[in-house]
Amino acid sequence: MVRQENQDRFLLLREGVYYYWRRVPRTVVHLEDRAPVIRLSLKTDDLAKARAQRDILEEADNILWASMLTEGGKTEAAMAAYKVARARAEALGFAYRPALDIAQLPLEDLYRRFSAVADKRTPTAVATAIMGGVDRPKVLVSEAFKIYCDEIAAVEIVGKSEEQKKAWRKVKQYAVDAFTKVVGEDLAMDDITRDHAKKMHDHFKALIAPTDKKADKKSASLGKRRLGDMSILYKRYYAHIGVEGRPNPFEGLTFNQKFKKRRLPFPIEWVRDVILKPGALAGLNEEARHIVLVSIETGARPIELRYLREDRIKLNDKVPHILVEPSFDPDEPHEVKTVSSVRRIPLVGVALEVMKRHKDGFPRYRDSGNTLSATVNSFLKENNLQPTGKETLYSFRHTFEDRLKEGRIDDELRKILMGHTIDREQYGSGGSLKLYHEELMKIVYPFDPSIV
Structure with a gap:
């Protein structure tokens, strides 16, 4: 032995x-x-x-x-x-x-x-x-969702920051909550039928195309996402417990959106003449004000600016710039939106002056995206800084893209600077920082140093 x-x-x-x-x-x-x-x-x-x-x-x-x-x-x-x-x-x-x-x-x-x-x-x-003598337990939708978050998708979200994980889970939770509300109970996963799925589909169809003309319409993308999340939960849960070939009751139930809702940009002249006017943003706390100013001249997403740290702020390089990239630090991980979002953005104009004061980024809002958005958006509204009343912090990114177009910046370079996908096989490095800097200097806003 x-x-x-x-x-x-x-x-x-x-x-x-x-x-x-x-x-x-x-x-x-x-x-x-x-x-x-x-x-x-x-x-x-x-x-x-x-x-x-x-x-x-x-x-x-x-x-x-x-x-x-x-x-x-x-x-x-x-x-x-x-x-x-x-x-x-x-x-x-x-x-x-x-x-x-x-x-x-x-x-x-x-x-x-x-x-x-x-x-x-x-x-x-x-x-x-x-001989199959152990019955599969009946697991409620809420319990299956917990398994999905804690076990099934655990590897996929490991690179997210705590803030990103909470946001990810919150969005997925919306679908579960909507389904439970529509069917009237927290059903067992095994008991979900096609009729239940259709009931959820009908619920969102009524919100997307209400019979009451005065009702507040919801977007088709909302219904598509909620049904899609339930479909994914159902499919991946049964794959996780080893049940193969089970028909997915949510299969094929979706909505097509002809026109995607687009955030309004600030008019180019409005930013120059109103937003960058001395005193216009003086009522904002310093970090919020400075994030706005950097957003204007880089087109970076607010979350990309919030997650900047010292090692990604290159002020001493020949061409000062910021790096937008994920963090693999186990203590402070975070993801970027897409692979194409990883990029270098030269610092020009007011953005360069601001970043000289924030060599380690913006710690006040590093993990508080909702607070930042609420602070800036409320300030813009209360101080009549929105030409239509619908513009937001994110609108400065769209204005940046408009400025690139108006400045006749090459289409591919625009995509690189914005972090958008280039729809062709890529060769080379995409160009030098010196080139990026020269092109951005063509559209840089003049500014009064007092606004910093």
């Missing part, structure tokens, strides 16, 4: 056959039916195969024991038990199927399963898993 350690942990070689051999942790020994020691024949003499089967069983038991120690309630424990049953079946080469589905399997598959169950070396718990 030989027992290996390290990479061969929990493997026991006995009479030429590998076993999964593991002692139940003390913390759960009183809750575990298999205590004190788990012994399971892996029915193989191939070490590589035994290791692969061990990995599946090890992870399954870790999940089960963790659920025993949490206060997640019956649903969490039932889900853990279901995952463990799947893992046990898969470790011995069987795809997990509910008992009703197993009855419909081909005779050859049924024979294999019955043979494994009849083997005296197969523990009762494993035999139960092979």
Whole structure:
């Protein structure tokens, strides 16, 4: 009898056959039916195969024991038990199927399963898993959403800042809340039907095209996004728990938007003659005022300016500029909107003077995007600085693009400076900072130093 350690942990070689051999942790020994020691024949003499089967069983038991120690309630424990049953079946080469589905399997598959169950070396718990004896628990939409956020999408959002994670989750939550409100209850995922999905679709259709002409219309993109988020939740949840081929009730239910709502830019002359007039922004706190001024001359998104740090503010380079790029610092991670958003923007005019005073960016608003927007937008409104009453902080970015067009800046360079996608295969570096600087100097606003 030989027992290996390290990479061969929990493997026991006995009479030429590998076993999964593991002692139940003390913390759960009183809750575990298999205590004190788990012994399971892996029915193989191939070490590589035994290791692969061990990995599946090890992870399954870790999940089960963790659920025993949490206060997640019956649903969490039932889900853990279901995952463990799947893992046990898969470790011995069987795809997990509910008992009703197993009855419909081909005779050859049924024979294999019955043979494994009849083997005296197969523990009762494993035999139960092979024959689909553990029911999939009914998980509510709200519970599935928590699983989606905490487990399924965890890797995808790891690079976001805490602020970005909250915003991401908040938007996804809107879809769940809307669905629950429309159907009248927090349904179990298994109970969602096409009729429920259509009811949600009809709800948004009434908001997008209300019969009451005086009603406030919602955009088609809103309905498209909410239904899309529910469709993604449904699809990825069932893939996560190993259920394949389940029809998605939200499939194909969407809305087409002919015209995308566009933010209004400030007129070019308005920024020059009104916004940059001495005293116009004096009532704003310094960081908010300075973010506005840098936005005017860089076209950067507010979030891109908020996340600037010292290492991305290049004041001492031959061409002073800022770098817009993601942060992989585990203590302060953040993402950029798209790959094309990663770019260098020369600092010209008032933007250069402002950044000389903020060599480490704008800490007051680094994690407070909503506060920044509310502060600036309220100030613009209260001081009659919006020509139509609809312009916002983000509008300065659109004005910047208008200025690039009016200045006859090359279309591709405009996309580079704005962080937009270039719709062709790219060659070279896209041009030098010196070139970017020369082009921006053609459209730079004159300014009174007192506004800084």
